[in-house]
Structures are given as C-alpha cells and as structure tokens.
Amino acid sequence: MDTLIQQLINGLTIGSFYALVALGYSMVYGVMKLINFAHGDLFTLGSYIGYTVLVVGASWVTATFGIWGGMAIALVAAMIGIGVAGLVMERIAYRPVYKAGRLPLVVSALGMSFVISQGIMAIWGPNPQAYLSGWTPKDFLQFGNIRVPVLQIAILVLALGLMALIYWLVERTTFGAAIRAAAQDRDTATLMGINFNLIIFFVFALGPALGGMAGVMQGLKYTRISFNMGWLYGLKAFTATILGGIGNIPGAMIGGLLLGVMEALFEGYVSGAWKDVFIFLILILVLIWRPTGLFGEKTAEKV
Amino acid sequence: MADLTSKLTQRISKTQGQSPQRKFPRATGLVLLVAAIALLGAFPLLPFVNNYLIDVGFIVGIYALLGLSLNIVLGEVGLFDLGHMAFCAIGAYTTGILFHQLHLPIVILLPISAIVAGGFAYLVTSPVIHLRGDYLCIVTIGIGEIVRLVLQNNPGGLTNGPNGIGNIGNPDFGLFSIQSPTQFYYYIWIVIGLVIIGLINLQKSRVGRAWNYIREDEIAAKANGIDVRAFKLLAFVLGAAIAGIAGNIYASKYMFIEPNNFSFMESALLFCIVLLGGLGSIPGSLLGAAVIVIFPEIFRQFASYRLLFFGAALIVMMIFRPGGLWPRRREGLGFAGLGIRKLPRDENALLAEAPVPPRPGTVPLKTYRLPPVTVAMSEGLILETKAITLKFGGLVAVSNFDMSVVTGKITSLIGPNGAGKTTLFNVITGIYRPNKGKVVFQGRDITKLKPHTIIGAGIARTFQNIRLFPSLTCIENVMSGPHCHAKEGTWPAVFRTPAQAREERKIVELASYRLNQVGLWAFRNELAKNLPYGKQRLLELARALATSPSLLILDEPSSGLNDKETEDLMAMLQVFLGEGFTMLLIEHDMNVVMGISDWVTVMDMGSKIAEGPPREIYNNPLVIEAYLGKEED
Numbered sequence: 001m002d003t004l005i006q007q008l009i010n011g012l013t014i015g016s017f018y019a020l021v022a023l024g025y026s027m028v029y030g031v032m033k034l035i036n037f038a039h040g041d042l043f044t045l046g047s048y049i050g051y052t053v054l055v056v057g058a059s060w061v062t063a064t065f066g067i068w069g070g071m072a073i074a075l076v077a078a079m080i081g082i083g084v085a086g087l088v089m090e091r092i093a094y095r096p097v098y099k100a101g102r103l104p105l106v107v108s109a110l111g112m113s114f115v116i117s118q119g120i121m122a123i124w125g126p127n128p129q130a131y132l133s134g135w136t137p138k139d140f141l142q143f144g145n146i147r148v149p150v151l152q153i154a155i156l157v158l159a160l161g162l163m164a165l166i167y168w169l170v171e172r173t174t175f176g177a178a179i180r181a182a183a184q185d186r187d188t189a190t191l192m193g194i195n196f197n198l199i200i201f202f203v204f205a206l207g208p209a210l211g212g213m214a215g216v217m218q219g220l221k222y223t224r225i226s227f228n229m230g231w232l233y234g235l236k237a238f239t240a241t242i243l244g245g246i247g248n249i250p251g252a253m254i255g256g257l258l259l260g261v262m263e264a265l266f267e268g269y270v271s272g273a274w275k276d277v278f279i280f281l282i283l284i285l286v287l288i289w290r291p292t293g294l295f296g297e298k299t300a301e302k303v
Numbered sequence: 304m305a306d307l308t309s310k311l312t313q314r315i316s317k318t319q320g321q322s323p324q325r326k327f328p329r330a331t332g333l334v335l336l337v338a339a340i341a342l343l344g345a346f347p348l349l350p351f352v353n354n355y356l357i358d359v360g361f362i363v364g365i366y367a368l369l370g371l372s373l374n375i376v377l378g379e380v381g382l383f384d385l386g387h388m389a390f391c392a393i394g395a396y397t398t399g400i401l402f403h404q405l406h407l408p409i410v411i412l413l414p415i416s417a418i419v420a421g422g423f424a425y426l427v428t429s430p431v432i433h434l435r436g437d438y439l440c441i442v443t444i445g446i447g448e449i450v451r452l453v454l455q456n457n458p459g460g461l462t463n464g465p466n467g468i469g470n471i472g473n474p475d476f477g478l479f480s481i482q483s484p485t486q487f488y489y490y491i492w493i494v495i496g497l498v499i500i501g502l503i504n505l506q507k508s509r510v511g512r513a514w515n516y517i518r519e520d521e522i523a524a525k526a527n528g529i530d531v532r533a534f535k536l537l538a539f540v541l542g543a544a545i546a547g548i549a550g551n552i553y554a555s556k557y558m559f560i561e562p563n564n565f566s567f568m569e570s571a572l573l574f575c576i577v578l579l580g581g582l583g584s585i586p587g588s589l590l591g592a593a594v595i596v597i598f599p600e601i602f603r604q605f606a607s608y609r610l611l612f613f614g615a616a617l618i619v620m621m622i623f624r625p626g627g628l629w630p631r632r633r634e635g636l637g638f639a640g641l642g643i644r645k646l647p648r649d650e651n652a653l654l655a656e657a658p659v660p661p662r663p664g665t666v667p668l669k670t671y672r673l674p675p676v677t678v679a680m681s682e683g684l685i686l687e688t689k690a691i692t693l694k695f696g697g698l699v700a701v702s703n704f705d706m707s708v709v710t711g712k713i714t715s716l717i718g719p720n721g722a723g724k725t726t727l728f729n730v731i732t733g734i735y736r737p738n739k740g741k742v743v744f745q746g747r748d749i750t751k752l753k754p755h756t757i758i759g760a761g762i763a764r765t766f767q768n769i770r771l772f773p774s775l776t777c778i779e780n781v782m783s784g785p786h787c788h789a790k791e792g793t794w795p796a797v798f799r800t801p802a803q804a805r806e807e808r809k810i811v812e813l814a815s816y817r818l819n820q821v822g823l824w825a826f827r828n829e830l831a832k833n834l835p836y837g838k839q840r841l842l843e844l845a846r847a848l849a850t851s852p853s854l855l856i857l858d859e860p861s862s863g864l865n866d867k868e869t870e871d872l873m874a875m876l877q878v879f880l881g882e883g884f885t886m887l888l889i890e891h892d893m894n895v896v897m898g899i900s901d902w903v904t905v906m907d908m909g910s911k912i913a914e915g916p917p918r919e920i921y922n923n924p925l926v927i928e929a930y931l932g933k934e935e936d
Contacts, residue, residue, distance in 0.1 A: 029437075035437055035440065037571075092618070093618045096622040097618075097621045097622055097625060100621065100625030100626075101625070102436075103377075103578055103582065104578060104621040104625040105621075106383075106574070106578075107574065107575050107578045107579070107617055107620075107621050108617065108618050108621040108622075110571050110574065110575060110614075110617060111575075111613075111614040111615065111616070111617030111618040111621070112614065112618060113614070114610050114611065114613060114614025114617070115611055115614035115615055115618070118608070118610045118611035118614060119611055122608060122611060231567065235444065235448070235567070238441060238444075239441060239445070242437070242438060242441045246437060246438075273452075273455075273456050274452070274456060276448060276449075276452055277448075277449050277452045277453060277456075280445035280446075280448055280449050281445075281449065283441065283442070283445055284430075284431060284442055284445055284446075287431060287434055287438055287441075287442060288430050288431060291433065291434055291435070291438060292435075292438065293438075
C-alpha cells in the first residue's frame with residue numbers, strides 16, 4: 001500500500017512534467033498544425049538556464065535569496081529565457097517555412113532540435129551536469145510510513161497550479177476563445193478580427209516557457225541533467241499529447257498525468273527496462289480503439 | 304444526337320494543342336545519367352580515393368537505399384513514417400541472429416531479411432494504417448522505439464542486449480566473397496541500381512500512380528476505385544523489405560550491430576533525406592543521402608559543432624528549397640514521363656488511334672475488362688435505394704428514403720440546400736454507411752461494399768467541391784479511372800511483363816479518349832491545380848467517365864460554370880447519354896434540371912417529397928413550398 005502511494009506521487013510528479021511539456025506541444029500544434037520536435041530540447045535548455053542561475057558564483061543566488069528564493073529565480077529565468085527562445089525559434093525556423101506545407105515544417109523542426117541540443121552541448125559540454133544538493137530543501141513530510149520530500153510537493157503544487165492557470169486562460173477567457181478559434185480555422189478567425197500574429201506570439205512564448213519551467217523542476221527533482229535528455233521527455237510528452245487528443249488542452253494535461261502514473265506503476269510493479277515498451281504499446285492500443293486520442297474530437301472529413 | 308456529337312467533336316478538335324516543349328531534350332538526360340553511373344562506377348578507381356573515401360561511398364549507399372525505401376512510404380504515399388529504422392533493425396537482427404543460430408550464409412539471409420522485415424511491417428502497420436497524419440507519425444515513432452528497446456532488453460538471450468551481435472560473416476557468393484571496402488562499395492551500389500530499376504518501373508505503373516492518388520487526396524482516390532488500405536500497406540511492406548535488405552548489407556559489412564544503430568535520430572535522418580531530395584523523387588533520395596552523409600564528414604574538423612551546422616543547414620534548406628533539391632517533375636515531360644512502352648512520339652497520333660470505348664452495358668467489354676453485367680439493361684432499374692436512413696448524432700440527414708434510377712435515363716435529385724442530397728450520394732457510393740436501408744445496384748445489394756469496390760461494380764461520381772489530384776497532370780488524373788478494372792499488380796509492374804505493358808497502354812488510350820471528349824486534350828500535361836475552375840469540373844467528369852461506369856453520379860455539375868459552359872455541359876451530358884451512360888444528378892440550375900432530366904426526385908429535410916417527370920415537378924405545390932416557403936393566408 002505504501003509503495004503504491006509512493007509510486008502514485010512519483011508518477012504524478014513526473015506526469016506533471018510531461019503535462020507541462022505536452023501543453024506546449026498541444027498549443028503550438030493547435031495554431032500551426034506543427035509537431036514541434038524542438039520542444040523537448042527547449043525543455044532541456046530551460047533546465048540548463050535554471051542550472052546556470054543556481055551555479056552563479058557557486059550559488060551566490062541561493063546564499064542571497066535563500067533556498068526558496070533561489071529556486072524561484074531559476075524558474076522565472078527559465079520561463080523568460082525559454083519564452084524568448086520560443087519566439088526566436090518561430091521567427092527563424094517556422095515562419096519562413098510555414099507556407100511550404102507541413103512536411104518541410106517537420107524537417108525544419110528536426111533541424112531546430114539538432115541546433116538546440118547541439119548548442120547546449122557546445123555551451124555546457126557533453127557531460128551531464130548536476131543540480132547541487134545545497135540548492136534545494138531537504139525537509140520531508142511524514143505521513144505514517146510514507147516520507148514525501150517537501151520539494152516534491154512544492155513542485156507538484158506549482159505544476160498543477162500552472163496547468164489550472166492555462167486551463168482557465170484557454171477555456172474560460174475571451175483571449176482563450178480567440179486561440180481556440182484560430183486553432184479551428186485560421187482564415188475565418190482572422191476575418192473575424194482576431195490578430196493571428198498575436199496568437200502565434202502568445203503560443204510560442206507561453207508553450208515553451210511552460211516547458212522551460214518543467215525543465216528546471218526536473219533538475220530540482222532528479223538533480224542530473226544532460227544535453228540530450230530532451231528528446232525522451234519530448235517524445236513522452238508528445239505521446240501524452242496524442243493520448244489526450246492533439247490540440248486539446250485539458251486532454252494534454254490529463255494525458256501527461258496519466259502517462260506519468262502508468263509509467264511509475266509499471267516501473268514499480270513490473271519492470272523498469274520494459275516501461276517505455278509498455279507506454280508505447282498503450283499508446284498504440286488507445287489509438288486503435290480511438291483514432292484521435294482519448295479526448296480528441298471525432299473528425300469525419302467533409303466530403 | 305449525331306448532330307450534337309459532331310458539333311462537340313468539332314469544338315474539341317479546335318482546342319487540340321501540340322506536344323509540350325520539353326525542358327531539356329531526352330538526349331541530355333541520357334548523357335547525364337550515363338555520366339553519373341560512370342562516375343559512381345569509377346569512383347573507387349580514381350587515384351586520390353582511399354579506403355576511407357570508399358567507405359564514405361558505401362555509407363552513402365546504405366543511406367541511399369534506406370532513403371529510397373522510406374521514399375516509397377513518405378514520398379509516394381505521403382505517410383508520416385518517423386520510425387523507419389525499425390524495419391532496417393529487423394533486417395539486420397534477422398541476419399545476425401540467424402547467422403549465429405542456424406549458420407545460414409549471409410547471401411541467403413538477404414532475401415530472408417527482406418521478407419521478415421516486410422512481414423513485420425505488415426503485422427505492425429495493419430492495425431494502425433487508417434490513422435491520420437500525425438497520429439500515424441507518433442505510432443511509427445512508437446514502433447521504432449519499441450523495436451529498439453526490445454532489442455536492448457535481450458528477450459530470450461537472442462539479441463545480446465546493448466552489447467549487440469558481433470562476428471557476423473561476409474557475403475559469400477561461392478566463387479568470391481565480399482570483404483574489401485571496394486567490393487562492398489560495388490555490392491551496395493549494384494543492389495541500389497537493381498532496386499532503382501524496380502522502383503522506377505513501379506513509379507510509372509498503376510501501382511505508383513495509385514500511391515500518388517492517395518497522397519494527393521485520399522477520399523478522391525477511394526472514390527476512384529483505389530483500395531487505399533491495401534496500397535498503403537503495400538507501400539509499408541515494400542519499404543520495410545528494402546530497409547531490411549539495407550540492414551542485411553550493413554550487418555555483413557560491419558560484422559557488428561547494436562540497438563543504438565537504429566535510434567530515432569537515424570529515422571529522423573531518413574525523413575530528412577527524403578524531404579531534402581524531394582518527395583517521390585528517386586534521384587532526390589540519392590542526393591539527399593549524399594548530403595546527409597557527406598555534409599557532416601566535411602565538417603569533421605569542427606567535431607562537436609558539426610551536428611549544429613547540420614541542423615542549421617536543414618532549416619536553411621527548407622526555407623529556400625522546400626520542394627527539395629531534385630523534385631520530381633511531371634509536367635515538362637509529356638507522355639514520355641508516364642513511362643509507358645511504345646507510345647507514338649506524337650501524342651496526337653495516340654489519340655487518333657485510341658479506339659472508341661465500347662458503350663457501357665452493351666458488351667464487348669473484354670478489351671477494357673469491365674465487370675460482367677448481371678442484369679438485362681433494357682428498361683429496368685439500374686439503382687434503387689430502399690428506406691435509407693442516416694443519422695449524424697441526433698440529426699437525421701436522410702430519412703427512410705426510396706429512390707430509383709432507370710437505366711439509360713437522366714434522373715435528377717433536387718431540393719433546397721441542406722436537404723441531404725450529397726449525403727445520399729455518399730451513402731450510395733459507400734463513403735457513409737446508412738443506419739438503415741439498402742442500396743441495390745443492378746440487382747445486387749451494395750450497401751456494405753467499400754467505395755473502391757462500388758466503383759468497380761460500375762458507379763462513378765464527381766464531387767460537389769471538386770476533388771482532383773492537384774499536383775498530378777490531367778492525363779494522370781484521368782488515368783485513375785481505368786485503375787479499378789486493371790488486373791496487373793506489383794510484380795508485373797516491377798518486371799514490366801508484356802501483359803502489364805499492354806494494360807498500361809489501354810489505360811492511357813482510354814484516358815486520352817475521355818480527356819479529349821471533355822475538351823481538355825490540350826491540357827493533358829498540365830497539372831490539375833493549374834486549370835481554371837470550369838475546366839477542373841470537366842476534368843473530374845472525364846476522370847469519372849474513364850472508370851467506364853454504368854451509372855454516373857454527378858454532384859452539381861454546373862455549379863460555378865457560366866451560361867456558355869453550362870450549355871456545353873448539357874450538350875456533353877446528352878452525348879454521354881447517347882453512349883449509354885445512365886446518369887443521376889444533383890442540380891440546382893433549373894434550366895439544366897428541366898432541360899435534360901427524364902425524371903426528377905425532390906428531397907427536403909432528408910425525405911422525399913415528390914417525384915415525377917420534370918414538368919409535373921415544376922408545378923408541384925409541395926416543391927414550390929419547399930423552395931420558396933409557404934404562402935401566407
């Protein structure tokens with residue numbers, strides 16, 4: 001029983017990382033119909049930005065602002081840095097290719113993925129880096145036999161809070177309605193007076209920013225970061241996106257959390273080596289059963 | 304009627320054009336080809352070429368073979384396959400495992416690897432082949448990862464896990480065995496040469512065209528008799544088999560394989576090869592492979608930066624040449640580009656010698672292999688819908704609808720917008736399956752048949768919003784028509800058997816005849832998307848006619864046409880009627896409806912409200928009410 005709860009909490013934590021990254025996939029896909037393969041690498045870049053902030057002067061930041069303040073600054077820096085990176089990426093790699101159709105966009109995204117991950121390697125070196133233990137709180141909360149690190153609870157709460165914020169923004173505000181309209185039909189939305197460029201701006205800043213923050217959280221939780229970790233996170237998050245129904249915001253969140261929990265349970269009770277095989281099998285089975293994901297709308301093509 | 308026909312042909316003959324100017328003459332192309340082959344052949348013998356360069360040439364070969372194999376799936380059919388390395392892995396591991404377990408020679412393992420990889424592709428893609436674009440993309444990535452992880456986890460001790468399989472032998476042909484870099488270089492490029500010959504033959508056959516039709520518009524392909532599922536699977540199986548061959552050769556060259564040889568990164572590179580070269584372009588795939596391999600080699604001195612440059616280069620390429628380095632051109636080539644044997648040099652001569660197709664329903668159909676007609680075609684009913692009901696959620700689109708079409712007549716289905724007319728057409732042609740009711744065609748229940756079978760049975764259609772194959776030429780568009788009656792499949796196409804060549808010739812003759820009949824002969828080598836709207840409608844009509852249907856279903860044929868064009872269309876429909884085509888139209892233009900229909904059925908809110916001869920319908924108060932609303936008392 002204790003193991004079960006422990007695994008559930010672990011699963012929710014990693015699932016919330018997936019969900020945050022998946023949100024970025026889903027938002028970008030919604031308005032651009034582009035699978036942004038570079039998104040996982042932006043996650044990594046966020047992790048490295050957070051790392052750099054915390055490593056400054058062997059952590060002058062933590063010493064000055066305290067442990068919690070240091071982490072907050074790292075998160076904000078990653079959010080801003082990756083938000084800007086997302087916008088730059090859209091400008092140089094996607095906007096000029098947009099008119100050429102979807103396949104060239106995929107290649108451009110793969111190219112961007114190489115550029116970012118190799119750029120990280122060029123700057124921070126090929127060896128993994130570590131978030132040092134002095135930067136994070138060591139406290140535990142004790143529930144019976146279960147010990148849960150305070151840090152993990154904080155991360156979980158923050159991630160869920162961010163998701164709630166995005167959900168509110170996209171599903172409950174006028175601006176969110178504009179985003180959803182633009183995702184359905186770009187031309188009509190533009191004719192209705194929606195500023196499509198503003199939507200692009202928003203989506204390409206916010207989506208990656210969420211991923212960047214998830215990157216920092218990942219570093220805080222697991223301490224080890226490496227330049228090529230992004231593709232696996234990206235792949236898992238993309239899987240979560242598809243599982244939930246691509247372009248569907250709540251779907252991406254639930255897909256991410258579900259994926260994290262399934263993964264943790266499988267790892268805990270069956271086998272760690274086979275967990276990714278299990279995850280992809282689940283994905284394929286779900287798609288056979290529901291070709292547009294769990295919450296994706298059934299789209300019958302108009303003839 | 305004869306008068307009309309002659310008028311029509313007169314008008315058409317005026318529009319007949321000349322053969323198009325080739326971009327460059329065939330001789331130049333041939334010289335280039337010979338030069339390229341000579342260069343490839345002489346490469347290892349050149350003075351400055353050392354073993355390192357020969358090995359680079361070999362690796363280019365491996366990637367070229369893999370690029371060609373992915374090009375079938377991604378380039379020809381347009382399926383997002385980002386896990387193609389899985390099939391190569393299956394081939395390589397089949398070779399490695401069977402070599403050690405059963406001690407089979409590498410040369411024999413080559414075809415076995417191809418078969419196993421192809422069979423594996425069939426098994427894993429058949430449950431997911433119906434998925435659309437991005438969903439299929441993630442599934443192929445998933446398949447790629449599953450294969451790599453399974454190999455890594457060493458099930459049953461077969462794959463030796465992350466350590467890989469070593470000590471794999473070299474190919475031994477009895478008389479000589481392949482060992483040195485130069486030998487491997489020639490080995491792979493000879494295999495590539497053979498594969499390319501087969502692929503070109505396929506590309507220029509009805510199989511290759513069917514793939515392209517699916518890529519251009521899946522629904523239109525279905526509605527023109529292409530078995531979409533079967534051709535997609537065929538592409539995957541064939542692509543996987545060729546990737547399996549590449550796996551076998553790779554394993555025998557390096558004598559060692561490990562799971563990480565077949566990572567997602569490699570699959571992504573293959574994807575880039577196809578896009579860099581140009582979708583569906585065979586020389587493009589070779590060029591793409593050369594770029595992918597040689598570019599990082601050139602930047603080897605920058606060591607860790609080379610992939611960064613490579614990524615940037617991909618982006619720049621897509622910005623400046625999104626169509627690829629060597630895109631496949633269709634329009635400049637004329638009929639020569641169709642690759643059909645022994646066509647007359649002058650395309651107009653082909654038209655002159657093309658036989659008039661037999662009238663539908665009148666026999667001797669052997670020449671065009673129409674299906675046997677099962678019912679006497681005199682004054683009987685060719686089509687009946689019996690109590691058709693179709694609901695979308697709570698909305699009843701078609702309700703309890705009975706309709707019949709008399710052989711050899713023109714029947715019109717009219718009704719206000721949203722009455723459910725097009726939906727009914729979609730039920731008849733098998734695109735939707737009704738909740739209740741039956742569709743009976745020539746005495747046979749076709750309700751449950753797939754669209755491509757229905758068209759083979761003799762119902763052809765056009766679409767309300769024209770659905771052509773936009774990036775194919777007009778003649779290629781019309782050549783999709785006879786596809787449903789053609790018999791020769793993949794192997795006859797690969798080996799160009801005489802029967803296959805004859806059939807291809809028949810297809811192009813029939814297509815030429817129909818294209819000319821609607822007055823578009825002059826545009827035969829033009830891409831469909833470049834035609835003006837009215838001509839696109841005619842092209843779609845020609846494509847439907849080319850299926851040699853017994854019943855032709857036209858969805859608003861006159862919409863978007865001006866008065867003159869409408870008049871011509873009516874004359875044309877009369878000609879088709881004279882040829883023996885039964886027609887069912889949805890039409891809004893009352894001049895057309897009243898002018899040419901023999902029978903009119905009126906639909907409103909999914910139900911039939913009236914039917915009868917045109918004059919009667921014209922004055923029917925119920926019909927007037929449906930169109931104009933009820934008069935206030």
